[in-house]
Amino acid sequence: xxxxxxxxxxxxxxxxxxxxxxxxxxxxxxxxxxxxxxxxxxxxxxxxxxxxxxxxxxxxxxxxxxxxxxxxxxxxxxxxxxxxxxxxxxxxxxxxxxxxxxxxxxxxxxxxxxxxxxxxxxxxxx
Numbered sequence: 001x002x003x004x005x006x007x008x009x010x011x012x013x014x015x016x017x018x019x020x021x022x023x024x025x026x027x028x029x030x031x032x033x034x035x036x037x038x039x040x041x042x043x044x045x046x047x048x049x050x051x052x053x054x055x056x057x058x059x060x061x062x063x064x065x066x067x068x069x070x071x072x073x074x075x076x077x078x079x080x081x082x083x084x085x086x087x088x089x090x091x092x093x094x095x096x097x098x099x100x101x102x103x104x105x106x107x108x109x110x111x112x113x114x115x116x117x118x119x120x121x122x123x124x125x126x
Contacts, residue, residue, distance in 0.1 A: 009120030022096030038092035
């Protein structure tokens with residue numbers, strides 16, 4: 001059974017940091033890209049970052065570049081999203097998702113991903 005389990009969300013003040021984790025099981029981790037998405041109330045789900053497990057290539061949305069860092073521990077089948085300098089507009093439910101291809105130019109496309117986690121809430125207070 002394929003599972004993606006996010007953890008690490010919570011409530012933090014603006015300027016603070018959180019590290020999200022996405023633990024994967026049930027598929028060959030090295031063959032997949034893992035993306036992080038977020039969805040705020042009343043808004044569409046948007047891409048945050050992506051990492052290709054095969055070669056470690058990374059992608060970021062402009063809104064998080066320089067503040068968020070994605071990384072992968074292939075031995076643990078886990079992807080992390082280190083979020084620094086958090087802003088109130090980062091408040092959302094954060095999801096990780098798996099794509100059986102590398103991130104590539106379509107990494108922002110929600111439809112590219114085969115499996116999704118249940119999400120973890122991140123709330124940034126001003």
